Amino acid sequence: MRQNTLVDSTVMERLRAAGLRPTRQRLALAQILFGQGDRHVTAESLFNEAKSQRIDVSLATVYNALHDFTGKDMLREISIDSNSSYFDTNTGDHHHFFFERSGKLQDIPSEHINIASLPEAPAGAQISRVDVIIRVKA
Amino acid sequence: MRQNTLVDSTVMERLRAAGLRPTRQRLALAQILFGQGDRHVTAESLFNEAKSQRIDVSLATVYNALHDFTGKDMLREISIDSNSSYFDTNTGDHHHFFFERSGKLQDIPSEHINIASLPEAPAGAQISRVDVIIRVKA
């Protein structure tokens, strides 16, 4: 069954623009990921979400798609919990709350955290990113 | 073969104080971990270091010891890289440089990072820790 064609074509263009073939599986996954606001998923959670929407896709393909999207800067990968990797649809500059009990993430806009002073990078090193993770119990 | 008795007994007391039986294996591992300055290890790296010192210990026991020590606040566990967990002998308030190429960590004293403003914790949540990770390429 086909979804809203308007939305489909937007997502399709995004994939094309990134140089990724808009296959049926990628379109469906991109739709789930980018069709709503910002999201944080794991391979497993995305796989389950797809299944519940009757989208036929293998777990390996979900991993492939997540990595493909990450490689094209459509997603950002986050390692917080050693159990599994998270992928964030928000690729801009921002930080995270991490809820230790549930394992869920919540974005913190970068304006909400003000880092007054940063140490200088070690000799010969260039900073690629500064991640602030606020772990909360609840 | 026995090591310096003075140092042994210091470590032994630390284990006893924590309520952990000072077994031969735990003593040897604690010696490696706490006998020098601050350190960052993985289960694998600690296991190898022990082997190179002719300390007879199984990998499972290394994992057990790392978790026991962490449970007693003698170590802090850090998840940065989804490949493996790091354990830091510095349990105080501080942050990290993460060298993406080598996978190594370096402490940043908390005085070197000044967080001017933090967002308020989500309703009903209490902050358990704020981690700043500066990823550097090099």
Next chain:
DNA sequence: ATTTGTGCAAATCGTTTGCATCTGA
């Protein structure tokens, strides 16, 4: 004597890979 820790090998879990088959351009 009793409790706790250790070692080994097998089990688990997230993730990756190899390869035959399919599909979009």
Next chain:
DNA sequence: TCAGATGCAAACGATTTGCACAAAT
């Protein structure tokens, strides 16, 4: 047509677990 994707199952690597044996109190 044919490079690029997909699906499956097997392979992987880090970590955990079950259980018999050993060591600490």
